[in-house]
Amino acid sequence: MAKRRTNSEALFAEATATADAIHELDQAAAAKVEQERTQRTKIPLAQIHPREADTRPIRPEHVADLADSIAALGLIEPLVVDCKGVLLAGAHRLAAIQLLKEANLEAYAQQFSDDLVMVHMMAFDAEEEPERALQVELAENEKRVNYTRDQIERLAERLRTLNYREIRGRPREGEKALGPALAVAIGVSTRYVRKILSQQRQEEAGEENRNSDPIFQKLKLLKRIEAATQELVVLLELDQPTRAEQSLSKAIPTFLQTVKNSINEAKVAAKSRR
Numbered sequence: 276m277a278k279r280r281t282n283s284e285a286l287f288a289e290a291t292a293t294a295d296a297i298h299e300l301d302q303a304a305a306a307k308v309e310q311e312r313t314q315r316t317k318i319p320l321a322q323i324h325p326r327e328a329d330t331r332p333i334r335p336e337h338v339a340d341l342a343d344s345i346a347a348l349g350l351i352e353p354l355v356v357d358c359k360g361v362l363l364a365g366a367h368r369l370a371a372i373q374l375l376k377e378a379n380l381e382a383y384a385q386q387f388s389d390d391l392v393m394v395h396m397m398a399f400d401a402e403e404e405p406e407r408a409l410q411v412e413l414a415e416n417e418k419r420v421n422y423t424r425d426q427i428e429r430l431a432e433r434l435r436t437l438n439y440r441e442i443r444g445r446p447r448e449g450e451k452a453l454g455p456a457l458a459v460a461i462g463v464s465t466r467y468v469r470k471i472l473s474q475q476r477q478e479e480a481g482e483e484n485r486n487s488d489p490i491f492q493k494l495k496l497l498k499r500i501e502a503a504t505q506e507l508v509v510l511l512e513l514d515q516p517t518r519a520e521q522s523l524s525k526a527i528p529t530f531l532q533t534v535k536n537s538i539n540e541a542k543v544a545a546k547s548r549r
Contacts, residue, residue, distance in 0.1 A: 314395065314396050314397070314398065315353060315393060315394070315395055315396075315512060315513065316393075316394060316396050317391040317392060317393050317394070317513075318356075318360060318391065318392060318394055318396075319389075319390050319391060319392070320372065320373070320376070320387065320390050320391075320392050321390070322360045323354065323356060323360050323362060323369060323392060323394070324359070324360055324361045324362065325362055325366070325369065326361055326362050326363070326366075326401070326408075326412075333366060333367060333370055334367070337367055337459075338367055338370045338371050338374055339371075339374065340455070340456075340459045341367055341368060341370075341371035341459055342371040342372075342374045342375045342378065342379075343456060343459075344371075344456055344459045344460040345368075345371055345372060345375055345386060346375055346379055346382040346383075346386065347433070347434055347437050347439070347456065347460075348430060348433060348434070348460050349386045350368065350372070350386065350387075350392065350393055351430075351460055351461065352365070352368070352462075353365075353392075353393040353394050353395050354368055354369055354392065354393075354394045354395070355394065355395045355397065355411060355415050356394045356395070356396055356397065357396070357397050357399060357400055357401040357408065358396065358397065358398055358399060358400055359400060359401075359402075360394075360396075361401045361402070361408075363397060363401060363408055363411045363412055363415070364411060364412050364414075364415030365415070372387070372392060393513075397411060422461050422463075424471055424474075424475075425498060425501075425502050426502075427457070427461065427468065427471050428471070428472075428475055429502065430457055430460065430461065431453060431457055431468075431472060431475075434453050434456055434457060435453065437451075438451060439451045439452065439453040439456055439457075440452070440453055441453050441454060441469075441472060442454075453472075454468045454469050454472070488545075490541060490544050490545050491545055493541055494538065494541040494542065494545055497534055497537050497538045497541060498538060500534055501531065501534050501535065501538065504527060504530065504531050504534065505531070507527070508524070508527060508531075511523070511524050
C-alpha cells in the first residue's frame, strides 16, 4: 500500500514538473510575441514602403481628415511595418502623412522632426512570410484602442487650443469642428465623442460647487497625477532610457497602482458627500 502511494506521489510530481515546464514555455512564447509587437522605433518616412496590395481600398476623404488630425495632434497610433520597413498596417495613416508633407510642410516638420515617423517594427520579413503579414494586417485593422475618458478629454483640450470648436451640423467656412476631428483621430464615432464631451460639461457645471471640498480637490489632483504618469510611461518608451529612467520605469507600476487605489477610495468618499 505504501509502495502504491509512493508511485502515485512520484507520478504526481512528474506531472506537476511537466505542467510547470509547459507553462514556462508558454510564458516565454508569449513574451516573445509581445516583444515583437511592441518594438517601437522611429524611421525615415522614405524608408516606409507601401505593400503591393491592400485588403481595404484607400478612401481619399478619410485620408484628408486624418491629415488634418495628424497636423493637430500628431500620429496617435504608430504604423506597423516588417523588419524591412514594408507597411503591414496603417495605409490610411501613411497616405495622410504623405499628404500632410505635400500640403502643409510646416505642420509636417512640427509633428515629424528630422522626417522620422514612429512605427511598430515586427521581427519578420513580409515577403518571406506573407500569411503572417496578412494576419497582422487583419488584426491591426480590427483592433480598436480603448481610450480612457481622461485621454479623450485631454485630446479634446489640445484641439480646443488649436481653435477647434464643438459645432452641431456642418461647419461654416473657417470653422473647425472638434467632434469629427477627435473621432477621426482615435477611430471612434462622432456620436461617442459628443457623449463623452457632454458628460464632461455636466461634471464641470457641478464642479464649481465642489471646488471648496478637500475630497473633490484631492480626487481631481489624483486623476491629474494618474494621467501625467501614464503619459510619462509612453515618453520613456520612445527613446533609449538612461539608468535613472530605467529605475523610474520599474517603480512606476507600483506607484500607479497606489494612485489608482487612492482614486477609488476618494470616489467612494466623494459619493458619500453627495
